[in-house]
Amino acid sequence: MDSHAVLQSIWRVVAAIPAGRVSTYGEVAKLAGLPRGARQVGHALGKAPASLHLPWFRVIATGGRIALPKGTRGYRTQISKLRADGVAVENGRVRLTAFQWTPDLDEMIWGLR
DNA sequence: TAATTGACCGATC
DNA sequence: AGATCGGCCAATT
Numbered sequence: 001m002d003s004h005a006v007l008q009s010i011w012r013v014v015a016a017i018p019a020g021r022v023s024t025y026g027e028v029a030k031l032a033g034l035p036r037g038a039r040q041v042g043h044a045l046g047k048a049p050a051s052l053h054l055p056w057f058r059v060i061a062t063g064g065r066i067a068l069p070k071g072t073r074g075y076r077t078q079i080s081k082l083r084a085d086g087v088a089v090e091n092g093r094v095r096l097t098a099f100q101w102t103p104d105l106d107e108m109i110w111g112l113r
Numbered sequence: 114t115a116a117t118t119g120a121c122c123g124a125t126c
Numbered sequence: 127a128g129a130t131c132g133g134c135c136a137a138t139t
Contacts, residue, residue, distance in 0.1 A: 003136080025121055036134055038121040043136065045120060059120080067120045074120075 009033060010044040017058040020086045021101035022094055024062050031103065042067070057081040058101075064094040 009032040017023050029037040045056045057078040061067040068075040070092055079089045087099050 006136095026123095029121090034135085036122085037136085039119065039135055040121095040137095042120045047137095056120085061120080062122055069120090072120095078120095 006032070006034070006040065007044050007047065010041055011048055011052060011054060014045070014048075014054050014056065014059060015052070016103070017055055017101050019055075019058075020099070022058045022060050022064075022082070022087060022096070022099050023101045024060055024096075025067065026062060027100075027102075028059055058085070060094060064096040064099075066092050066094075 010028065013028050013031045014023075023031075025038040025041045028041050029035070032041070034040055041059065045054070045059065048054050048056065059067075060078075066075055066078055066089075068078060075092075079092075082089050082094065087094055
């Protein structure tokens, strides 16, 4: 599997995160077939062309933390985008118990198809 | 080729 | 709750 394919699978997973829900770097990595590749996800998001319109802001760090350093441009952008999605962000954090996306449980809990 | 860096994670203190 | 530390893995220097 070449690196380009890896980027694509990561982007595919990120693109699949539904509005109003979030996922973590580690989780996205796992879903993309990289069990310990959380850092790769960071790189992949950084390299993603804007033309893909990827919902990168739905990807956060473990514990619901906003990964970007507080005070940066991206930090504020991410929060406002999440809020626009209906995700509650308090003090730079998201309640994962309420908003974390897990594809398999998604159908069971929310009855989505 | 080796060292450094980074939108990370988990356990531990 | 916040800080430290070791482990991870790829891209960059």
